[in-house]
Amino acid sequence: MSIRSAIVIGGGISGPVTATALRLAGIDATVFEAYPGPAYGIGSNLALAPNGVAALDIVGAGDAVRARAVPISRSAMSVNGKRFELPGMADIEPLRVIDRADLHQVLHDNAVAAGVPFAYDKRLVEVEEHAGGVTAVFADGSSATADVLIGADGIRSSVRTLVDPKAPAPTYLRMLGFGAYTDCPVELEPETMTFAFGRRAYYLYWAMPDGRVAWGANLPSEQYYSLTEARAVPAERWLRTLRETYAGEDPGEQLARSTTPAQLAVIGALHIMPPVPHWHRGRMVLTGDAIHAPSNTSGQGASLAIESGIELARCLRDIDDPAMAFATYEALRRPRVEGVAARVARMNQTKAAGPIARKAMQLMMPLMFKRMDPEKMLGAEQRFRIDWDATVRPAAVPV
Structure with a gap:
């Protein structure tokens, strides 16, 4: 039996994108948000890598983001006041820096235009799974039922705890x-x-x-x-x-x-977010920051969340069994998101380096930059593109 409906918990970035992609896939999706309205004004700004903007093109939001964002085509590093130009990649779209409130508004408005309903003041308290699907119960006493439930509720995800009570904390x-x-x-x-x-x-x-x-x-x-x-x-x-x-x-x-x-x-x-052992259970699945939130040093946090929501929609479109669709989605995404997290793990330590370490960085930077190959380091990340029209084949998942 094909998957026809989905409950999406979380109205920030990954929730509206996931719901819009599900609508494109022919699946009815409603977003339930705990805040009393669209989460404008949360945070300051964030960067979208070329792969993230390309993913937004699939759901029709790419140009609206480009119109509001600041393009960043070059980068530099300064250590103790000494500045170094960083090598870049050729033939690639600039980084786009956008105010988080503007991004939330674009993604919300794009989802509404695609026919996605939003419900606010809906704080999830319980999930009930049954033969006909899954029911979300909210703090105000209301409930909603669908074929699957998607946790796009951020780094403090309530759904992650329901999927796995022993899941790691951020x-x-x-x-x-x-x-x-x-x-x-x-x-x-x-x-x-x-x-x-x-x-x-x-x-x-x-x-x-x-x-x-x-x-x-x-x-x-x-x-x-x-x-x-x-x-x-x-x-x-x-x-x-x-x-x-x-x-x-x-x-x-x-x-x-x-x-x-x-x-x-x-x-x-x-x-x-450290690696999350369990991305799904039964008819529940996680996406976005709920399972992968790399350091802001990566420049990929929002882009990976956008990609994952779209890849999840593809899997639910093409694979009728929810358990197999979720397992295939995880097999597609886990290596990529954990690879990005591993790349930036050491960089976090340099942000709080002491004066001796910073002096060493200053001396080493010119040599490091001469040897740096941005295509080798970042090419696979930033040139990644989702083929929306390709059919997803079930992954061979070990039992």
């Missing part, structure tokens, strides 16, 4: 995230992102088309602050800490001093 990177768009009198090259390893903390920055400067900070912190806890701290206090941290950095000090409390976006604790 790993805190001992860094807090901040971002801002600010008016700062520094000369920056257009379409260029600089990754700066300051004496005390890592940050990155790039020019906006309107003359402002966008920047993000990763502040080392042994103390954990959730998003709610971090935002409970007055922005003035965080700015004071950022200004002390980046004092003497060029242009870190100028960026921190130019940023106003109203401009500062507080993100709180930064996490990664």
